[in-house]
Amino acid sequence: MHALHPLALALLATLRDMAPILVTIALFQGLVLGVWPDDPLGLLAGLIAILIGLTLLVRGLEMSLFPIGEALADAMARRGHPVWLMGFAFALGFGSTVAEPALAAVAAQAASAMVADPDFPATEAQLAALTVQIRYGVAFGLGLALMLGVWRILKGWPLIWFVLPGYGVIALIAALTNAPFVAVALDLGTAATSAINIPLMLALGIGLASSLRSRNALVDGFGMVVIASLTPMLLFLAAAFLLVPGG
Known part of the structure; x- marks a missing residue:
């Protein structure tokens, strides 16, 4: 359970970062154009997949590639x-x-x-x-x-x-x-x-x-x-x- 806490925080951070563009699209789609998607459940599922995918991508980079790359870059730069x-x-x-x-x-x-x-x-x-x-x-x-x-x-x-x-x-x-x-x-x-x-x-x-x-x-x-x-x-x-x- 303790290991899931950083992932949950990363998920909330990604949702916060995505919120402005999601609100903008929803407002223009519904209020300005007046057209709603034909498959709202499919659209919702896609948005959830994007949210989870971006969260896992960023979290995975922070846990693996970034530390390795930074350590290699620092070692090569110094020696x-x-x-x-x-x-x-x-x-x-x-x-x-x-x-x-x-x-x-x-x-x-x-x-x-x-x-x-x-x-x-x-x-x-x-x-x-x-x-x-x-x-x-x-x-x-x-x-x-x-x-x-x-x-x-x-x-x-x-x-x-x-x-x-x-x-x-x-x-x-x-x-x-x-x-x-x-x-x-x-x-x-x-x-x-x-x-x-x-x-x-x-x-x-x-x-x-x-x-x-x-x-x-x-x-x-x-x-x-x-x-x-x-x-x-x-x-x-x-x-x-x-x-x-x-x-």
Whole structure:
């Protein structure tokens, strides 16, 4: 019974976090649109499944993956050779991003939209392959981003050197072209950084900055997430313009 108490608290916390969006949907569905779902029991069952699933996901991450990842990140940051540290950063970024549910959802929707587009015909088998390619391509980009973030901390380079040029290039591309992959790239870059890998990235950045005397954990340890979000966007755009006819 004692072991169930933290789970019950996590369940209540998840319900509290879900309450605003549930209330918003209910109000607009009933009062504004005046249309109620045809299968309210099925809808209720789905909401309960989401509530339980999110609770178990977050609780499971807190009990297993987060402590292991934080311990590894701290140990590598304090005692690891730069070469091993860079390899660990890539592996951490790649592995945690492949497991991101948000990225999987965006990749699947992007692939479905591409298949539905008459300018991008594809079969169902190609759809499945394309979804996997998008996920692993973005994960590869995020692995490179963590390597870049670690190298920035080691060298003490200002974060602004990476943020302004990177987002400047994306803004320029968005202003000059109506290519359909620009919006996809922006969403993929954002979805690549979510519940699973953000705590691990922060642990790596803060742990590394704290272990270096000439670095400040607050100034140098943060910024890893913005680089991790930016790099997959740039790589996806580059791949789209190079590999897809007409961009």
